[in-house]
Amino acid sequence: MSDAIVLKYDVPGDDFTRAGEASSDIKQKLKQMGIPPEAIRKVAISMYEGEINMVIHAHGGQITVEITPEDVDMLLVDHGPGIADISQAMQAGFSTAPEDVRGLGFGAGMGLPNMKKYSDDFSIESEVGVGTTVHMKVRF
Amino acid sequence: MTIREIQxxxxxxxxxxxxxxxxxxxxxxxxxxxxxxxxxxxxxAVLLTGLCNPQAIRTAEMMDIVCLVFVRSKVPTETMVELARENDLVILSTELAMFPSCGLLYENGLRGGSRI
Known part of the structure; x- marks a missing residue:
């Protein structure tokens, strides 16, 4: 689409303090563009959870965000360990995060459920040993 | 309730x-x-937490939370304060623990969000 804006982010792995920088940047940009606040919040939360997941589980990854006049499309790709049982991973409260991550306020098994909750379209594909791809869309 | 009253x-x-x-x-x-x-x-909303790390600030940012209260005398680092300033977020630090902090605010009329 000619009037789409495409932004790409590299999410650094293993640096928990920097997790959220990409989501923060998107949030600022959407604000400047005058996107409705409720849609901005949905994008910010779903992408932030995705970023956190990439840092906790996958040593980072790449996020591509496409902003059109109708919606925000987010594609999160990592080359981490992959998820063996996606339906189990989607259950609220299920987590494989290590104990130290829980001490940092995450790893409570709410990441994927939150991403699904706040996006209008949500899909996830994963292969063990290859990586995980999450696709989310938020409409205005 | 204003942030000043909470303080x-x-x-x-x-x-x-x-x-x-x-x-x-x-x-x-x-x-x-x-x-x-x-x-x-x-x-x-105001978020009361004992989690004193940059992700507490980030979470507040994503949720449009207006004030963060660190309980049990926790104090944010310079980096966290800077991040909060960029996002117009007020940070308070109280000597009280989580339970009495929440109790006092509730007693003074502040309520939680809707039920799950």
Missing amino acids: KILDAKVCCGEELLDREVHTACGSDLMSDVLAFVKDQ
Whole structure:
């Protein structure tokens, strides 16, 4: 689409303090563009959870965000360990995060459920040993 | 309730956002688990937490939370304060623990968000 804006982010792995920088940047940009606040919040939360997941589980990854006049499309790709049982991973409260991550306020098994909750379209594909791809869309 | 009233009730120190103390707060949330905070959108909320790391600030940013209260005398680092300033977030620090902090605010009329 000619009037789409495409932004790409590299999410650094293993640096928990920097997790959220990409989501923060998107949030600022959407604000400047005058996107409705409720849609901005949905994008910010779903992408932030995705970023956190990439840092906790996958040593980072790449996020591509496409902003059109109708919606925000987010594609999160990592080359981490992959998820063996996606339906189990989607259950609220299920987590494989290590104990130290829980001490940092995450790893409570709410990441994927939150991403699904706040996006209008949500899909996830994963292969063990290859990586995980999450696709989310938020409409205005 | 304003942030200034919260500061008085909790006898809290203002770590940043002194100029924003007259902002209104409608709801409150007390949690050390950021994913739980992210699960339920609150309107102009204050977040009380014992989790003193940059992700507490980030979570507040994503949720449009207006004020963060660190309980049990926790104090944010310079980096965290800077991040909060960029996002017009007020940070308070109280000597009180989580339970009495929440209790005092509740007693003074502040309520949580809607039920799950």
